[in-house]
Amino acid sequence: MDALKRQPSVDPAVADLLSDLDRRRRLSALPKSARKKARRDAARHKVGMDFPPELHEELRQVADKEKISISSLAAFFAKRGLEEYQAGHVDLYPYKRISRCARFEYILSLEKVDE
Amino acid sequence: MTILTIANQKGGVGKTTTAVTLAHGLALSGRRTLLVDLDPQGHVAFSLGIPKAPGFYHLIVDEESIDKVAIPTARANLEIIPGDKRTEKAKRTVVISNFPSEIVSRALRGAGYDIVILDLAPSLDVLHVSALMASDWVLIPTKLDAMAVDGVNEVLRSMGEVVERGHRLGYSILPTFFDRTTRETVVQFQALVEAFQERVWPPIPQDTKAREAPAYGKSLWEYCPETPAVVGFDHGRTSGYVGALSRLVESL
Numbered sequence: 453m454d455a456l457k458r459q460p461s462v463d464p465a466v467a468d469l470l471s472d473l474d475r476r477r478r479l480s481a482l483p484k485s486a487r488k489k490a491r492r493d494a495a496r497h498k499v500g501m502d503f504p505p506e507l508h509e510e511l512r513q514v515a516d517k518e519k520i521s522i523s524s525l526a527a528f529f530a531k532r533g534l535e536e537y538q539a540g541h542v543d544l545y546p547y548k549r550i551s552r553c554a555r556f557e558y559i560l561s562l563e564k565v566d567e
Numbered sequence: 568m569t570i571l572t573i574a575n576q577k578g579g580v581g582k583t584t585t586a587v588t589l590a591h592g593l594a595l596s597g598r599r600t601l602l603v604d605l606d607p608q609g610h611v612a613f614s615l616g617i618p619k620a621p622g623f624y625h626l627i628v629d630e631e632s633i634d635k636v637a638i639p640t641a642r643a644n645l646e647i648i649p650g651d652k653r654t655e656k657a658k659r660t661v662v663i664s665n666f667p668s669e670i671v672s673r674a675l676r677g678a679g680y681d682i683v684i685l686d687l688a689p690s691l692d693v694l695h696v697s698a699l700m701a702s703d704w705v706l707i708p709t710k711l712d713a714m715a716v717d718g719v720n721e722v723l724r725s726m727g728e729v730v731e732r733g734h735r736l737g738y739s740i741l742p743t744f745f746d747r748t749t750r751e752t753v754v755q756f757q758a759l760v761e762a763f764q765e766r767v768w769p770p771i772p773q774d775t776k777a778r779e780a781p782a783y784g785k786s787l788w789e790y791c792p793e794t795p796a797v798v799g800f801d802h803g804r805t806s807g808y809v810g811a812l813s814r815l816v817e818s819l
Binding site: 461462463464465466468469470472473476477 | 747753756757760764765767768769770799800805806810814
């Protein structure tokens with residue numbers, strides 16, 4: 453068993469600042485071209501989401517066909533879907549199923565649930 | 568009543584700016600606050616646009632009551648006991664008194680404030696020890712250079728003496744004049760956090776406004792409340808003097 457090690461307790465704002473300083477230090481150690489790319493990457497907002505494999509594959513095929521990235525295609529469809537939902541054109545109710553996860557009451561099925 | 572001391576034996580680290588800003592911040596939050604200038608330079612009064620005066624001298628040497636020597640500042644809930652060069656003479660009185668280490672706590676006994684802030688001179692003398700003996704908490708502002716950080720260690724040594732006499736004392740370290748583009752600042756900050764962990768508060772950014780405010784006799788809350796020294800780097804208000812004030816209130 454690993455020896456017990458006391459967790460360092462640092463003020464959260466100080467910890468944030470230290471990690472920001474560390475990021476800047478690592479950035480300044482990179483060559484100029486890599487620095488630009490690293491800055492661009494840092495500015496991107498990346499999120500992880502669960503997609504069924506078949507949906508991912510369908511998106512990939514459309515993205516290939518349209519010569520665009522899957523990310524931009526997924527963002528586009530998400531935006532269009534959101535607009536439809538906000539306009540009241542999408543009803544989530546027929547897709548809702550009781551969730552087994554304690555964090556959420558429902559999950560959404562991609563297939564419409566027949567009542 | 569809580570007594571907070573602002574101390575670092577190194578000069579120019581932002582003790583008076585910190586004392587004035589926190590005192591006025593506490594006063595603005597509705598706490599009756601007394602700020603006492605124990606530095607013969609008398610810059611507490613100057614920073615608030617008030618003439619220097621021998622208030623601390625009269626408190627210690629003439630044993631006048633706090634009611635007599637504390638003066639209003641035209642700011643709600645904030646009074647000060649000003650200092651001037653005669654504070655130096657007061658030190659001699661402390662040295663020859665029967666209980667030099669207790670003279671400050673005796674002088675402040677029964678003061679009707681929620682919090683008293685003692686702004687110390689950049690020195691290690693009998694007044695310093697007497698102020699520490701009177702205090703519940705010590706805030707140590709430090710620039711992030713080797714000499715100022717050494718000043719932190721000196722304050723901690725004095726606090727050790729006070730603790731040996733059976734007086735309990737908490738402390739925090741407030742890095743000031745923080746410039747994240749300077750390598751030495753960053754190195755010293757990292758070393759400070761490594762050594763003192765949660766005792767280190769988020770730093771106060773280097774800010775010209777903090778140098779300008781005393782010239783107009785205004786606190787930072789009056790002169791430029793949205794400046795980086797007040798709101799910090801991230802505008803999340805977890806650092807800067809806003810962050811220091813909230814941590815201070817939590818600590819007391």
